[in-house]
Amino acid sequence: MSSPGDPFEASASALGYLYQLRRALQRCVELSRGGIEWSVAIEATDDVQALIGSHTELTQLKKRAERVRLTDLSSDLWKTIRIWSQAVTDRRIDLAETSLYLMTTAELPDGSVGFFLQSKASGHRDEQAAEALLVQARQSSQSNTLAKAFDAFDALGERRRAELVSRIEVIGDAPGMDEIRDDLLGYASLAVERRFATSFLQRLEGWFFERATAQMSSPGGEPVTGAEFDELFTDLRNQIGEHNLPIDRDVVALTAESPAAADAADKVFVQQLRLIDVGAERIGYAVRDWIRAFVQRSRWANENLLRAGEIGAYERRLVEEWESRFAEMREELGDEATEEEMKREAKVIYRWVDREARTRIRTGCEEVFVAKGSYHMLADELRVGWHPDFSARLAALLEPTGAADGRA
Numbered sequence: 001m002s003s004p005g006d007p008f009e010a011s012a013s014a015l016g017y018l019y020q021l022r023r024a025l026q027r028c029v030e031l032s033r034g035g036i037e038w039s040v041a042i043e044a045t046d047d048v049q050a051l052i053g054s055h056t057e058l059t060q061l062k063k064r065a066e067r068v069r070l071t072d073l074s075s076d077l078w079k080t081i082r083i084w085s086q087a088v089t090d091r092r093i094d095l096a097e098t099s100l101y102l103m104t105t106a107e108l109p110d111g112s113v114g115f116f117l118q119s120k121a122s123g124h125r126d127e128q129a130a131e132a133l134l135v136q137a138r139q140s141s142q143s144n145t146l147a148k149a150f151d152a153f154d155a156l157g158e159r160r161r162a163e164l165v166s167r168i169e170v171i172g173d174a175p176g177m178d179e180i181r182d183d184l185l186g187y188a189s190l191a192v193e194r195r196f197a198t199s200f201l202q203r204l205e206g207w208f209f210e211r212a213t214a215q216m217s218s219p220g221g222e223p224v225t226g227a228e229f230d231e232l233f234t235d236l237r238n239q240i241g242e243h244n245l246p247i248d249r250d251v252v253a254l255t256a257e258s259p260a261a262a263d264a265a266d267k268v269f270v271q272q273l274r275l276i277d278v279g280a281e282r283i284g285y286a287v288r289d290w291i292r293a294f295v296q297r298s299r300w301a302n303e304n305l306l307r308a309g310e311i312g313a314y315e316r317r318l319v320e321e322w323e324s325r326f327a328e329m330r331e332e333l334g335d336e337a338t339e340e341e342m343k344r345e346a347k348v349i350y351r352w353v354d355r356e357a358r359t360r361i362r363t364g365c366e367e368v369f370v371a372k373g374s375y376h377m378l379a380d381e382l383r384v385g386w387h388p389d390f391s392a393r394l395a396a397l398l399e400p401t402g403a404a405d406g407r408a
Contacts, residue, residue: 015177019063022180023103024048025208027059028229029187036226042212044223045092046083051223055097058084062104063176070106070114070172072137075145077102077113081134081164082149085156088164095160100168108172113137117170131165191237199303200240203248207232244364245305251296252367256287260295269379271394275387276346282354286376293373314361315383318374321359322384325349330388337388346386 024042027050031038038052046058060080070077080102087093108114116130138150189197215221239246264270264287273283300306329345353375361370378384382391
């Protein structure tokens with residue numbers, strides 16, 4: 001038996017929670033195919049609640065080990081009936097406008113309550129037989145564990161009990177977590193190219209899990225709406241494709257104080273900025289852009305979202321844009337320029353990078369930190385710079401190999 005601190009029990013709870021989130025997301029995807037007039041909430045009236053127009057769907061989810069069977073005295077069955085019976089008694093649900101689903105990974109034995117409450121399409125549905133089995137199970141059992149469930153069922157009376165049973169559909173051998181994810185992955189492959197489907201789904205799941213957690217964390221939290229889901233889905237689809245690349249929310253949230261930027265003070269690109277007397281606040285913004293670009297580019301590369309040679313071609317364009325401006329600066333300064341004059345003109349070049357350099361890696365990828373941060377990555381390798389003599393003055397800061405940290 002599991003103790004209160006049993007890690008295996010905690011693991012089972014976590015898996016159940018993940019299963020609930022995945023099923024809720026799957027329902028959002030299913031509903032999105034028919035329009036946007038719907039909403040989905042988790043842990044509201046039930047495990048998963050969907051409102052489609054004026055109709056409500058309440059779903060209880062039961063994830064169980066293989067070869068477990070949903071018998072007529074199963075605690076999963078009766079605890080679910082208790083929840084719904086009390087909701088009917090308390091007038092929290094209107095059965096005329098509500099469908100009730102018990103979705104379980106357990107098997108449904110032939111001739112059981114669950115067997116007779118399958119969908120009409122199964123050919124086995126028999127509501128009268130199911131109700132009779134429930135009454136028989138209730139009368140034959142002396143279980144203290146199920147006593148409150150039996151009482152809630154009895155309190156309905158015959159008419160409302162029959163009405164409740166008529167609204168219940170039991171779905172046995174329900175898909176497990178991996179099967180649900182495979183289904184979602186198949187849908188993702190219809191939205192974007194199949195090779196991008198995993199990246200698309202990772203971002204969709206990440207957004208949905210964060211959104212659902214926020215909904216559950218606040219009393220009366222707003223459900224996910226069809227319009228909201230459609231907007232997010234469309235935005236993700238537009239980000240992942242031939243003309244665009246995704247910009248991830250967690251990357252945009254990175255700052256100069258993020259742990260990933262902890263060693264930035266010793267970076268060559270920071271020394272480049274200090275060489276021309278850029279202030280600490282602006283250096284902080286540069287570090288922010290650098291870490292965002294580094295992390296986002298690394299993620300694109302790891303997920304195979306980039307074409308062969310795409311980063312190299314992009315950096316070539318950035319360097320060539322810089323080269324003409326840098327050459328013009330050095331030409332105008334000449335050989336007799338003072339240090340003050342060189343720093344002043346170098347700040348003009350850097351100001352151009354900070355305010356105007358917006359070369360896009362792809363036409364649809366408009367996020368400015370990509371270009372700005374990429375310039376800092378190039379400055380870290382001394383492939384570009386701001387001070388007229390940056391190369392000579394900072395070459396000693398490079399590693400003996402002649403390269404800074406690896407780049408995406």
